[in-house]
Amino acid sequence: MEHVQRWVFRLRVPWITWRARRLPDPVERLRYLRRATTVRIIPERAPRLLLAFGATAAGAALLIPGHPGLLTRDVAPPPASGVVLRQAKLAPDEVWMVDSREGQYEVYSNGLRVETAGTVSYHPRSWRRMIRPSLDPGELRRDPAGIVFHTTESHIAPFEPGQTDRLKRVGRWLIDYLRKERSYHYLIDRFGRVHRIVREADAAGHAGRSVWADGGTVYMNLNHEFLGIAFESATQSGDGPAGSVTPAQVRSARALTEMLRARYRIPTVNCVTHAQVSVNPLNHRIGNHTDWASNFPFLELGLPDNYELPVAAMEIFGFGYDQDFVTSTGGRLWKGLLLTEERVRQAASAEGVSVLPYRARLKEKYRKQLAELPASGESKEKAI
Ligand SMILES: [Zn+2]
Numbered sequence: 001m002e003h004v005q006r007w008v009f010r011l012r013v014p015w016i017t018w019r020a021r022r023l024p025d026p027v028e029r030l031r032y033l034r035r036a037t038t039v040r041i042i043p044e045r046a047p048r049l050l051l052a053f054g055a056t057a058a059g060a061a062l063l064i065p066g067h068p069g070l071l072t073r074d075v076a077p078p079p080a081s082g083v084v085l086r087q088a089k090l091a092p093d094e095v096w097m098v099d100s101r102e103g104q105y106e107v108y109s110n111g112l113r114v115e116t117a118g119t120v121s122y123h124p125r126s127w128r129r130m131i132r133p134s135l136d137p138g139e140l141r142r143d144p145a146g147i148v149f150h151t152t153e154s155h156i157a158p159f160e161p162g163q164t165d166r167l168k169r170v171g172r173w174l175i176d177y178l179r180k181e182r183s184y185h186y187l188i189d190r191f192g193r194v195h196r197i198v199r200e201a202d203a204a205g206h207a208g209r210s211v212w213a214d215g216g217t218v219y220m221n222l223n224h225e226f227l228g229i230a231f232e233s234a235t236q237s238g239d240g241p242a243g244s245v246t247p248a249q250v251r252s253a254r255a256l257t258e259m260l261r262a263r264y265r266i267p268t269v270n271c272v273t274h275a276q277v278s279v280n281p282l283n284h285r286i287g288n289h290t291d292w293a294s295n296f297p298f299l300e301l302g303l304p305d306n307y308e309l310p311v312a313a314m315e316i317f318g319f320g321y322d323q324d325f326v327t328s329t330g331g332r333l334w335k336g337l338l339l340t341e342e343r344v345r346q347a348a349s350a351e352g353v354s355v356l357p358y359r360a361r362l363k364e365k366y367r368k369q370l371a372e373l374p375a376s377g378e379s380k381e382k383a384i
Pocket of ligand 1: 206274291
């Protein structure tokens with residue numbers, strides 16, 4: 001029976017490909033390809049052409065100047081052959097709390113356990129939407145719209161059985177410090193334990209000056225807008241290997257990300273690293289903080305490779321980058337950054353100006369928007 005199904009599917013491949021090619025709009029084309037291939041066991045050889053074509057269509061959609069973007073990013077990464085195609089979306093009832101003890105822990109249906117003892121509060125979350133592309137003020141929001149991933153940049157001891165006591169001691173000290181500073185919403189320690197630092201309903205001081213955007217909204221200074229998850233890790237070496245996270249941390253981060261995405265309907269485009277959103281308003285460069293400027297395990301967390309997404313600060317507000325930033329990425333510039341440079345060139349050319357004056361205009365927009373925001377940490381209710 002399966003043999004027959006494979007044959008039928010193989011026969012359909014040229015037809016699907018032909019039809020897809022006739023759709024002039026890449027987004028429509030991608031939607032069609034999704035429809036035509038969803039929930040189907042992919043046989044070993046036949047669909048390679050189709051998958052390649054699908055990937056090309058996704059790439060083309062991302063290259064449309066001014067394309068809100070990023071609608072296409074909820075598509076799961078191209079699967080290995082034999083894998084069921086499915087969209088990377090989570091409904092709230094896909095992950096739910098199954099057990100809890102007030103002030104001690106919460107357990108979720110996907111295996112996530114959150115340690116909640118000692119959770120602190122901060123400014124209640126409140127932010128006003130900035131509508132894209134007009135940058136006009138929108139409605140007031142109290143839910144988080146995304147997640148920023150960090151490293152704690154703290155001292156890292158070698159991850160070895162003989163170091164267990166030291167690892168636990170360093171971890172405890174770190175949690176106390178982060179709670180005092182209201183630094184993040186969650187910390188994932190070296191053993192993969194998930195600690196709630198600041199209540200989800202409050203802001204945390206994790207993102208500072210920062211910019212991100214999805215298809216309909218621009219986010220500035222993300223302490224209120226996005227949740228902050230930190231891995232106990234460091235980009236620079238302590239006396240352990242630099243930039244490393246443990247397999248237990250990755251597993252827990254996946255479960256935590258699933259829970260938060262389900263609870264708040266967070267799209268994958270809004271799951272990004274601090275290096276992708278951090279900006280320096282003084283010199284107008286991205287990458288003021290460079291934690292997770294490379295090697296973030298997006299795919300292991302069930303997310304697409306979001307280093308391929310356009311860099312919002314560059315595209316919307318004319319930010320640039322320097323050699324230090326290139327070094328922080330390990331010399332491998334993100335695909336999304338190169339894509340953004342091309343978009344900025346195209347947008348400038350569409351307005352009949354060269355890139356420099358075009359970017360100067362965008363920078364002016366940033367200064368204007370920044371001046372209208374309340375001081376960092378305060379409620380954004382007045383930011384209209
Ligand atoms: Zn950070």
